[in-house]
Structures are given as structure tokens and as C-alpha cells.
Amino acid sequence: MDIPKIYNPKDVEPKWAAWWEEEHLFRTEPNPAKTPFTIMMPPPNVTGVLHMGHALQDTVQDTLIRYHRMRGFEAHWQAGTDHAGIATQTVVERELAERKKPGRVELGREKFLEEVWKVVERNKKVIAEQKRSLGDSPDWSRERFTFDEGLSRAVREVFVRLYEEGLIYRGPYIVNWSPALQSAISDEEVDHREIEGSLWYVRYPGVDGGPGVVVATTRPETMLGDTAVMVHPEDERYRDLVGGEVELPLTGRRIPVIADEYVDREFGTGAVKVTPAHDPNDFEIGKRHDLPMPVILDEHARVKPPAPEAYVGLDRFEAREAVLRDLEKLGLIEKVEKHVHAVGYCQRSKVPIEPYLSTQWFLRMKPLAEPALEAVRDGRIRFVPRRWEKVYFQWVENIRDWCISRQLWWGHRIPxxxxxxxxxxxxxxxxxxxxxxxxxxxxxxxxDVLDTWFSSWLWPFSTLGWPEKTPELEYYHPTDVLVSGYDIIFFWIARMIIADLRFTGEVPFRTVYITGMIRDKYGRWMSKSLGNGIDPLEMIDQYGADAVRYSLIVLNTEGQDIRLDPSRFEMGRNFANKLWNSFRLLAGPAEEVLAAQLRKAVEIEEKVGPSPDPVAAMLDWKGSAEPHPGRTALRLLERAGERALEDRWIRSRFLLTAREVGRRFEQYRLSDALLAIYRFTWNEFCDWYLEAIKPRIAPGADEVQAGATLRFALEMMEGIVRLLHPFMPFITEELYHRLGEIEGRIVEESRPDSVALAEYPTGRGEKVDRRALEEFGYLQELVGAVRNVRGELLVPPSAEATLAIREDEPRTELIRREWKTVKRLAHL
Ligand SMILES: [Zn+2]
Incomplete structure (x- = not known):
């Protein structure tokens, strides 16, 4: 076997990704003989490439899926992509502009959507390729898209049902309007930033020529749409004004002075202007007091009638200048104060959003929310880590009507x-x-079309064929775990729980595993503008997918945010190299020794011939059409070799490690599971065990002993490979194949072709040798102590030292028995 000196992921990873695909290893079918384990992959937006957050979440999901597949579950990872309304439409519009092609409006709805589909088909392929290169193992044959035919039918069905139940309605409402996107966006798509602005004190004169009232405002331009001035009912200062009217400057209109407890008497002058069509709170007040609601800004946030002619056509920021200038002229600005306040910005286009009265479609969420609260309260769904349940409750308990219409072309058109x-x-x-x-x-x-989340919230059941009662829906649903970042607990996770309970009567998933978010090494978000993003594909190219996966899993602890620096992937690469080198160390001599033994064993068998003794009986290999020549004789040879202390020790350490890994998986502590494997492999298997057996497998050693030792060590190696496979799928597949090809190492006929289908070690069903653990543990301490003393006394490693043992040392017998090992490891 040709074993390259240096492990190069590029020679290995693409090969196995393609092979898994060709062999359809990850296909799944509803199979009553097995227990399903299902994960719904959060569908990435079709807008483009994967980022580090995807890489982390995919690695967590793939590790869980591969683990359960090896544990004998029918493991189904549902893949797919999201049509991502606003995001995709924006990208395509930008692309058309860059390519100097006719734009959206010029093309018209139908032609424009054709352009979008082209981009979507292209991106879907790219995304799937990227996921393959990371080692993802979903059932690609079941891939879905939120805008494909089946899912669109589910969306339509849900809309119609909710409409018929009176939960969907159309009405005037203040929405977060993005003048850049010219669409309503949801509350969750708005970033609130503290900005240093001004508070203007503007006098609204009395109708009788009296002083009137002074109102304080951060947005003077909206006064053009004012329909009242409001004070607190118990505010003595304004008692006489309530019920009367004041002049609204610049407009020639008169507006009433109303009283409402909503007013904060301490703010400004205690009197505020009311603009029902351009402020969400004023909208509520307008409804309460039956005020007119003139809309004075258009979809581009330019002033429009019924605002006075003089301002019509001005952009909102120009309008502010003009209004202030004119008020100044009239001497109506009493004072200006610096004022820090929160302004909502459109997450996508980064412009300030405009609260805007428009006609939209809404879904009443309150009547749907109660079962979703119950499901988490009573533990049918649990969050890992638990602290996120609080965030969930807070949002669901205060849930508001969901504005589900969007002024876009790309999406499910409202039926x-x-x-x-x-x-x-x-x-x-x-x-x-x-x-x-x-x-x-x-x-x-x-x-209009529906908000993208109106299809994603159905993902856990629409992908399985709902509204039909398909065998898939029956078998895979409810799913087991959802892996997601905490940024979309509201957008997506809560809504999925709501929808599923409503339409299937079941929870969508039993566990919500919240990962941390990826930040740069200074703790900042990764963003294009900061230029601090780390491209997972570049990292895979540089370090290999296994190394990227290793480091992401190790760094993802308890849902804490991850501070990532490319150098962190060196950990994963070093581990892959260590594993590779230990394989080389064993495989070299194994090929010689075991092949020679096999030849000898065949000879022995030929001599023993067809005699009716037990050896001959065992030669008829059960369960196989052709008896394997030499198999039985080899087994007998192997049994003849007595197990050395280090063999019994490493075997027991392996069992304990496998048990710990199983426990960690149950707790979703994947980082701890992987670190347990890492420590076992590096510190115990490589540093102690392989060192201890070196003389037994060196040239000139007893051949029977060497063969038995190598066979046992390779067995351990295969154990490590299996344990590690869910985390580092590529190098383990490579080693698994190589382990199966070593001539003379007889593997079971039932050994699957791929490690992905091999049985996962649980460490159960076999006894741990406590005595071996204790005795070898003592030797480790002894050797460690000698090494320390050598270090302190600056005895060079090349110099032999002498160990004197006191007569009353109770371990004398053990040290004598294991003297060869102690002498070598401590260099005595
Ligand atoms: Zn009609």
C-alpha cells in the first residue's frame, strides 16, 4: 500500500464526497424496522455562497446525522433552499444593472421572474456543491425548495385555511416601510440604532390669536400630516386647551387638542403632535380618537398631497429642511435641544425605515400562539441551552399580528x-x-407576494408532502432536532412551532439546539463592510474540510459566540496529521508481518487438511460462500498471544472513551465528545500506547507476538476511526478503507464498505479491566515522575538514568513485570 508521507486532504476529500454520492449512501426511506432520526436543514437563501455560520451549523447537523446513522437509526437530513424574497430580488436586480441589462420594471413581471429563476437554478447547484465539499450527508434526492410546486401548494393551502378561519385579514396598518426596497418589512428586519438628533420645540398658535401650545418633536416634517395635539388628561398646564383647537402651521389647517393617558408629561413640554399615518403609536391613538389619517409620504418617502403644494415632491430629508426654514421664518421654533433617540434602519438597504400607513395582509398570531407556549412549557420541545427558552417565551407571549404581504414580484403571490x-x-x-x-x-x-417566512415556517412538514398524508410525513415527523442560530428564534423557530401545532397537531421537533454565532477574533460580527469575513470554502481549500469541521465543533461550546481566526483551523489540521502518522506507523510493519503470517497460516491449514478436528471445522467459514484461507489459523495464532498490560489498558480506555462520547452526544455537548476522542487518540493511543508497543512490532521481534500486537493495534485504530467519523468524515473514510485493505488483516465479512455505515462504538457490552487501568496508570505516573526529575536535573534525553526502588515499595512486583516498558519510556 502506498501511504503518502504527508496527509493531503485534497487527494482524499473530493474522492469520497463523489463516492458517497455515487453509492447513494445517504438515501433514506420510511423503514418501520428502524427508528427514524430526522433533522430539517435550515434552508439557506438561494442568494449565494455559504458563510462560516452555515459551516458551523451544517457541521453540527452532519455530525448528529452521521452519529445516528452509525447507531442504526434511519437518519434523514432534509436538505433544501429558501427562495428568500427580498434578498433574491435585490440580488437579481443588482446583477441586471451590473450587466447593463434591462431592469425589473422594463422587463415586466413575467420576464423578470424568468431572470430570477435562472439565477436561482445556478445558485442552488453552487450551494449543494459547497455543502458537499464540507462533507454534508443529507439525502440529496429529497432536496426541496420553498418555491417548488409541492411547497407552494402547502403555502396556498395554509393561506386559504387561515383566511377562511378569519385569521388572515387585509387592512390599513402602520408598517415598517423601506423606501429603498419599496416594500413593507417585518419588525425583525429593522435594526434600531441610537442616533444623536435634535428635539425641536415648535409652537402651534391658538386659533384665537392666543399662545396655543408648544410641542416637541424629533421629526418636524411629519407635522404636515398631524391631525391632533395631545396632552395628558391630568396635566394642569393644558386643562383649558383640551377640547379646543390650535393652528397647524404651514398648512392652514386647524387640529384638535385631545387628552390621552399615553402622553408622558415629563417629555418635552408635555404636549405632543399626533401623526397617525406615520407613527405606530400615533396610529393607535388615531384609532382610539377617531382621527383622520392622511398619508403625506409616497412609497419613495417623498411628500405627497394632501400636504401643502409647496412641499410636494420633496424627499423626506429635504422636506425637513424646508419645514424648519419656514417655521423659523414664522418665528415658531421656540428652541432646539440635542437629543439621542432610537431610529429604525432597514437591515438590508441600511436606510431609515419610514412608518407608513398602507393596506397590507395580516395574520392574527395571538390565537395561534398559546399551543406554542404550552409545547415548550410542558417540555415537548426543549431548547439547548435552556436559557433561550426565556427569549422564546418573551416573544411568543407578546406576539403581534404578522404583516405577511410584501410589495415584491419574487415569491408566492397572494391568492x-x-x-x-x-x-x-x-x-x-x-x-x-x-x-x-x-x-x-x-x-x-x-x-403582492407573501413574506418569505410564510413558506419557511411550514418547512418541517411541507417538505414531507403535507397537505397529503404521505408515508414520509407519517414516518419522519415530528423531527428530532433543529439546529439554528439564536438570530432567528423569532423569525423562524417560533413560527415553525406555531404552524406545525396548528396544521399537523404535532411539534415540529423535540429539541432546538442553538449554536453560538461566529465573530471575528476581536468579537465583532463578520461583515462585508469590515472585510473581516472568513470564507469557509477558502478555509476548506487551505486546511481541508475535516480540519474546518474539527475546529468549529471544538470551539462551539454551550452556545457561546465563537471568536474565529483562520489560525484556529490549524488545530484540526494537526489532529488529522497525527492520525495519519499513527496509521503509517502501524500500516508499514503490518503489511509485512501480517502478509507473511497469512502465508504461513495457509500452509498450516493445508497441512491440517480436512481432518475432523475443531480447527478444520472452523475452516468452513460460516456465513460466507467461500472459506477464507488462513482465517481460522490466524485466529488461533492471535488467541495464542497473551494480551500485554498496555493492550488491556488501551482497550479499557477506549471503552470508557466511547461511553463518554455517547453521553456527550445525548447532552448535545459535541465539543466535549470530540475532545474526549482527541485526548484518547493523541495522549493515550499515540503518546503512550504506540510508544509502549514499539519493541513488540520492531524488526526482529517475535513474529507471532508482532502479528498479534499489530492486529490488535489496528483494531484499536479502527475503533478510533469509527468514533471520529461523524466529526471528520473524510480522513476516517480514507483510513477505514486502508485498514480494510491491509493484507493479512482479516476483517469480518459483514464489515460495511463505508465507515459511514459501520457500527458506532458504544463501549457497552464489554467489561472494563479496572486492574489494567490502575496498573498502567501507575506506570504512567512513574514514568512521568522520572521525566520530571530528569528535566529538573537537566539530564539530557540521550543519557540513561538509573532507577532505585525502595524495598518497601508495594509496586515492586508490577515494576519488575513491566520493566521493559518502564525502562524504555523513562529511558533508564
Ligand atoms: Zn364581484
Whole structure:
């Protein structure tokens, strides 16, 4: 066997990724004979490439999936992508502009959507390739897309049902309007930033020529849409004004002075302006007091009528300048104060959002939320780490109506048709030919599409064929664990729980595993503008996917954020190299010694011939058509060799490690599981065990002993390879194959072709040799003590030292028995 001196992931990883694919190793089918273990992959946006956050979450999921697959579960990892409404539409528009192609509006809806589909198909392939290079093992044949036919049917079904139940309604509402995207965006898509602005004190004169009232505002331009001034009902200062009117400067309008307990008397002058169409709180007050709600900004946030002619067409920031200038002229600005306050910014386009009154579709969430709270309260769903449950409760308990319409083209179009004749609305599962109310054919479909999350919230059951009662839905659902970052607990996790309970009556998943988020080494978010992002594909190219996976798992502890620096991937690479070198150390002599033994064993068998003794009987290898020549004789040879202390010790350490790994998996402490394997492999197997057996396998050593030792050591090596496979799938697949190819190392006929399908070591069903642990532990201490003394006294490693043992030392017998090992390791 040709074993390269240096382990090069590039020679290994693509080969096995392709082989897994060709062999369809990760296909899954509903199989009543096995227990399912299912994970829904959070569908990445089709907009582009994977980032480190994906790499972390994918590694966690893949590790769980591979572990359960090896443990005998029908492990299904549901892959797919999200059509990502706003994000994708923005990307395609930008691409068209860069390529100097006609833009969205020029192309028209149909042609533009064709362009989007092209980009989507291209990106889906790229994303799947990237995931393959990381070693992901989902069932690609079951890949889904939030905008494919089946999922679109589920979306439509859900919309119609909720509409029929009266939970979906259309109405005027203050939404977060992004003038850049020209669409409503959800509360969660708004970043609130503290900015240093001003507080203007503006006088609204009395109608009788009196002093009127001074209001304080951070947004003077919105006064053009004011419909009241409001004070606290118990505020003595304004008692006489309530019920009267004041002049609204610049507009020639008069507005009422109203009283409402909402007002904070301490803020400003205790009197505030009310702009119901451009402020969410004012909107509520407007409804309470039945105020008019004039909209004075258009979708680009430019002033429009009924605002006075003089300002129409001005951008909102220009309008502010103009309004302030004119108020100044009239002497109505009493004072200006510096004022720090929060302003909402559109996460995607980075412009300040504009609270804006528009007609949108809404989903009433309150009536849906209670079962979702119950499911977490009673433990049917648990969060790991538990602290995230608090965040979840807080959001779900205060849940608000969800604005589900978006002014976009890319997405599930709202299945509502408006009738030009009678004004009726028809909402239907199939596109209707006529108005449901009057039968007129003059109907138009709503132009808007649904929020992307309106399809992603169905992901755990729509991907399995709902609303049909498919065998997949029956078998894989509810799923086992969802792996996600805490940034989308509201957007996605809570909504999935709500939807699933509503439409399947079951929880979508039993465990929510929240990973930390990736930051740079200074703790900052990775972002394009900071240029501090680390590209997982570059890291895979440089260090190998196994190394990237290793480091991500080790660093992901207890859901803490991860401070990542490319140098952290060296840990993973070093470990892969260590593993490779230990394999080389064993495989070299094994090929010679074991092959020679095999030849000898065949000879022995030929001599023993067909005699009816036990050896001959065992030669008829059970369960195999062809008896393996030499197999039985080899077994007997092996049994003849007595197990040395270090063999019994390493075997027991292995069993204990496997048990610990199993426990850690149950606790979702993957970092601890991997570190247990790492410590066993590096500190115990490589540093102690391989050192201890060196003389037994060196040239000139007893051949029977050497053969038995090598066979046993390779057995241990295969144990490590299996334990490690879920974490580092590529190098372990490579070593597993090489371990199976060593001539003379007889492996079971039932040994699967791929380590991915091999049995995972649990360390159960075999006894731990406590005495071996204790005795070898003592030798380790002894050798360690000698090494320390040598270090302190500066005795060079090349110099032999002498060990004197006191007569009353109770371990004298053990030291004598293991003298060869002690002498060598401590260099005595
Ligand atoms: Zn009609």
C-alpha cells in the first residue's frame, strides 16, 4: 500500500464526497424496522455562497446525522433552499444593472421572474456543491425548495385555511416601510440604532390669536400630516386647551387638542403632535380618537398631497429642511435641544425605515400562539441551552399580528382576487375564473407576494408532502432536532412551532439546539463592510474540510459566540496529521508481518487438511460462500498471544472513551465528545500506547507476538476511526478503507464498505479491566515522575538514568513485570 508521507486532504476529500454520492449512501426511506432520526436543514437563501455560520451549523447537523446513522437509526437530513424574497430580488436586480441589462420594471413581471429563476437554478447547484465539499450527508434526492410546486401548494393551502378561519385579514396598518426596497418589512428586519438628533420645540398658535401650545418633536416634517395635539388628561398646564383647537402651521389647517393617558408629561413640554399615518403609536391613538389619517409620504418617502403644494415632491430629508426654514421664518421654533433617540434602519438597504400607513395582509398570531407556549412549557420541545427558552417565551407571549404581504414580484403571490364589479375579494385554492360573490369575470389578482417566512415556517412538514398524508410525513415527523442560530428564534423557530401545532397537531421537533454565532477574533460580527469575513470554502481549500469541521465543533461550546481566526483551523489540521502518522506507523510493519503470517497460516491449514478436528471445522467459514484461507489459523495464532498490560489498558480506555462520547452526544455537548476522542487518540493511543508497543512490532521481534500486537493495534485504530467519523468524515473514510485493505488483516465479512455505515462504538457490552487501568496508570505516573526529575536535573534525553526502588515499595512486583516498558519510556 502506498501511504503518502504527508496527509493531503485534497487527494482524499473530493474522492469520497463523489463516492458517497455515487453509492447513494445517504438515501433514506420510511423503514418501520428502524427508528427514524430526522433533522430539517435550515434552508439557506438561494442568494449565494455559504458563510462560516452555515459551516458551523451544517457541521453540527452532519455530525448528529452521521452519529445516528452509525447507531442504526434511519437518519434523514432534509436538505433544501429558501427562495428568500427580498434578498433574491435585490440580488437579481443588482446583477441586471451590473450587466447593463434591462431592469425589473422594463422587463415586466413575467420576464423578470424568468431572470430570477435562472439565477436561482445556478445558485442552488453552487450551494449543494459547497455543502458537499464540507462533507454534508443529507439525502440529496429529497432536496426541496420553498418555491417548488409541492411547497407552494402547502403555502396556498395554509393561506386559504387561515383566511377562511378569519385569521388572515387585509387592512390599513402602520408598517415598517423601506423606501429603498419599496416594500413593507417585518419588525425583525429593522435594526434600531441610537442616533444623536435634535428635539425641536415648535409652537402651534391658538386659533384665537392666543399662545396655543408648544410641542416637541424629533421629526418636524411629519407635522404636515398631524391631525391632533395631545396632552395628558391630568396635566394642569393644558386643562383649558383640551377640547379646543390650535393652528397647524404651514398648512392652514386647524387640529384638535385631545387628552390621552399615553402622553408622558415629563417629555418635552408635555404636549405632543399626533401623526397617525406615520407613527405606530400615533396610529393607535388615531384609532382610539377617531382621527383622520392622511398619508403625506409616497412609497419613495417623498411628500405627497394632501400636504401643502409647496412641499410636494420633496424627499423626506429635504422636506425637513424646508419645514424648519419656514417655521423659523414664522418665528415658531421656540428652541432646539440635542437629543439621542432610537431610529429604525432597514437591515438590508441600511436606510431609515419610514412608518407608513398602507393596506397590507395580516395574520392574527395571538390565537395561534398559546399551543406554542404550552409545547415548550410542558417540555415537548426543549431548547439547548435552556436559557433561550426565556427569549422564546418573551416573544411568543407578546406576539403581534404578522404583516405577511410584501410589495415584491419574487415569491408566492397572494391568492386573492379583487372584483371590479362588486368590489368582492375571492380567496381560493385554485385560480378562480370569476368573482365568488357576483360571478363577474372582471377580477384581478393581488399584485403582492407573501413574506418569505410564510413558506419557511411550514418547512418541517411541507417538505414531507403535507397537505397529503404521505408515508414520509407519517414516518419522519415530528423531527428530532433543529439546529439554528439564536438570530432567528423569532423569525423562524417560533413560527415553525406555531404552524406545525396548528396544521399537523404535532411539534415540529423535540429539541432546538442553538449554536453560538461566529465573530471575528476581536468579537465583532463578520461583515462585508469590515472585510473581516472568513470564507469557509477558502478555509476548506487551505486546511481541508475535516480540519474546518474539527475546529468549529471544538470551539462551539454551550452556545457561546465563537471568536474565529483562520489560525484556529490549524488545530484540526494537526489532529488529522497525527492520525495519519499513527496509521503509517502501524500500516508499514503490518503489511509485512501480517502478509507473511497469512502465508504461513495457509500452509498450516493445508497441512491440517480436512481432518475432523475443531480447527478444520472452523475452516468452513460460516456465513460466507467461500472459506477464507488462513482465517481460522490466524485466529488461533492471535488467541495464542497473551494480551500485554498496555493492550488491556488501551482497550479499557477506549471503552470508557466511547461511553463518554455517547453521553456527550445525548447532552448535545459535541465539543466535549470530540475532545474526549482527541485526548484518547493523541495522549493515550499515540503518546503512550504506540510508544509502549514499539519493541513488540520492531524488526526482529517475535513474529507471532508482532502479528498479534499489530492486529490488535489496528483494531484499536479502527475503533478510533469509527468514533471520529461523524466529526471528520473524510480522513476516517480514507483510513477505514486502508485498514480494510491491509493484507493479512482479516476483517469480518459483514464489515460495511463505508465507515459511514459501520457500527458506532458504544463501549457497552464489554467489561472494563479496572486492574489494567490502575496498573498502567501507575506506570504512567512513574514514568512521568522520572521525566520530571530528569528535566529538573537537566539530564539530557540521550543519557540513561538509573532507577532505585525502595524495598518497601508495594509496586515492586508490577515494576519488575513491566520493566521493559518502564525502562524504555523513562529511558533508564
Ligand atoms: Zn364581484
Amino acid at each position: 386573492a382576487w379583487y372584483c371590479d364589479e362588486c368590489g368582492g375579494v375571492t380567496v381560493a385554492r385554485e385560480d378562480p375564473p370569476a368573482c365568488a360573490r357576483c360571478g363577474s369575470e372582471k377580477i384581478r389578482q393581488d399584485e
